[in-house]
Amino acid sequence: MIRQSIAAATLLLAAIPATAQSQQEALDARYNRALAAGYKALFLCSAIANAERNSGAATRTPDSVHQWELAGIQAPLDEIVAGLPYRITRWSDGDKPIRHVTVDWADDMPPRIAFQRSGGGCSLAPIGMKAGALIHSPPPARPEMITTWHMRIPGKVTPVLEAAMSGAYGAKARTTAVSVNWGENGWDWRFAEGFTPFTPQRTWSVAKSLAATLVGANEHRGAGLVVSGDTHAASAPPLAIFNWYGGDLRDPRRDVTMDHLLRMASGRYSDTPGNRTDALYFGGSTVRETALHWPVVHQPGSVFRYANNDTLAAVAAIAHTFVEHPPAELFAKIGMQDTIAETDWQGDYVLSSQVWASTMDLIRFGQLYLNDGVLPTGERVLPEGWVRYVTTPSGPQPGGEFGYGAGFWLMNKSEGVPPDTFAAFGNRGQYVVIVPSRQVVIVRRGEDPVGARFDIAAFTRDVLAALPSG
Structure with a gap:
């Protein structure tokens, strides 16, 4: 029995x-x-x-x-x-x-x-x-915009661009646009059928670099969360977004600073490598439901963990400034007239990924960083030394061929590429490569399938080799 x-x-x-x-x-x-x-x-x-x-x-x-x-x-x-x-x-x-x-x-x-x-x-x-629960109104008619694109100067990098369009930098990669801007007037580009310099595509994680730029603009207005001049603030103030539940001083997440978030070093847990946040991106949850509740499992500043949640928290920490200074205001100043930062259904910006921008806009974004945060009009929109800050690998570093600064990837380990080269990278092959020592901006857009990889380091090396060094 x-x-x-x-x-x-x-x-x-x-x-x-x-x-x-x-x-x-x-x-x-x-x-x-x-x-x-x-x-x-x-x-x-x-x-x-x-x-x-x-x-x-x-x-x-x-x-x-x-x-x-x-x-x-x-x-x-x-x-x-x-x-x-x-x-x-x-x-x-x-x-x-x-x-x-x-x-x-x-x-x-x-x-x-x-x-x-x-x-x-x-x-x-x-x-x-x-559908009956939605409360929204039609967007206003957009004023007619002047869409300008500099005269193309073919010849110098044309073979490299054509090679990129034909799959030379990734057999299964699907390129929709490549564009190179060098010096004051040097331009060349190629586009897939159905795309133009002004066609918006989702930036995916290039948006993280846009988010860091919004943080920089907030710093320029005197926020003091990250830098003072070109010196990193070693004792940055706690972020209001992490004053959890009435600001309980016992909560260890209060030790997370803006610098930790921008450097992917908050020490917070994320449930998948790369922190896919499918519930937010495709499930319709909100930023505050998805990104802010994770506990710390490492001391802040000690471990690199690439996470959408860190960028989303950084943006949430300055969200109160968007009433007076919405992202669209900065984009308009830069000349990024085709760029739209989308939100969750309750109105919080999903600035880790959900931004749509044209190739022309991303060239202008790169030019802002070539000019150390100063617009062609002479107006400064980022603090002096901001480029130095976002390109300094002062935090813990990822493994692999690229380093990380504060919201930007670093190509300082890429053979044949100047060590000051930095970039915004996004899923499915979105790249904005900025080379200050050569005054070059390279943009590549794509819709690469899972498992395909566009070799941005080799492409950058070949573009630079085709351009005059002086």
Whole structure:
């Protein structure tokens, strides 16, 4: 009898995990369908709406978005996304702005919804929200913008750019744009069919460098969270965003500074390498739900851990300044007229990834850093020494071929590349490479499939070799 009881108990214990695993697999499959639908809704809304607000951009169609942004994406969403039915709803018939995009994913749940905000750009509603619950108004008509693009000077780097378009720097890479600006008037570029210098694409993590720039602009206005002149503040003040639950002094997260966040060294836990934050990006959760609650597992400043959450927390710490100085204000000053920083559905900026910018805008962004934060008009928008700050690897460093500063990657270990070269890197092959000693900005845009890699170091080396050194 005892043996029978033990045997029965053993069988029961063996069966419970199997049942639980089966239930979890079904739940995960359902969640993945919801994420895939959110991914599709958001990219259809953003790609089309952001191009339509820009008179200089090529028109984006659903077929174009399926061909580029929705192809080669992460598993298991890649096997789901193409087959999900979608609908694009505009504010009225004709060519009026997109109101929202819905994507069906489950018979017993409302479709996923991405809606265009009144200020432009799109936000993703949470899973389960119905279209009738949305409260938003149509974006105003955008004033006609002057879209200027310098005279192209072919010859010097043309073969390198053509090689990039044909896959020479990554067999499976899919390049949509390459552009090089050198000196005052040197320009050359290539674009895939359907793209122009003014076509916005999602920057992915290039947005982290834009976020660091917004922090820099806030410093220039006297915030004092990071630097004083060109000297790093060794005793930076605690961030208000980490005054958790009424500012409990016992909370160890109060030791996290803005410098830690910009250097990916907060010491906070993140649940996946690279900190994918799928719940925020594709699930419709908010920045505050997703990015701010993680505990510390290392002493701040001791370990490099690339994390969307650190950039999101840095932006949240200065969010109160956006009422008077929204990101669009700085972008307009720089001349980034096609750039839209999108938000979560409650209005907080997702500046770790969800920014759309044209190739022209990213060239202008690079030029700002070539000029140490001074605009062509002579107005300074970043503190003196800010470039030195963001390119100094004073924090813990990642493994691999690139170093890290404060919101920017460093190419100081790349053979054949000047050691002062730094860059903004983004998923699917977004690159803005800045070479101060050569007065060169290199932009590469792509929609590389998972597993493909564009060799930005080799491309940079070859571009620089083709240009005169003087």
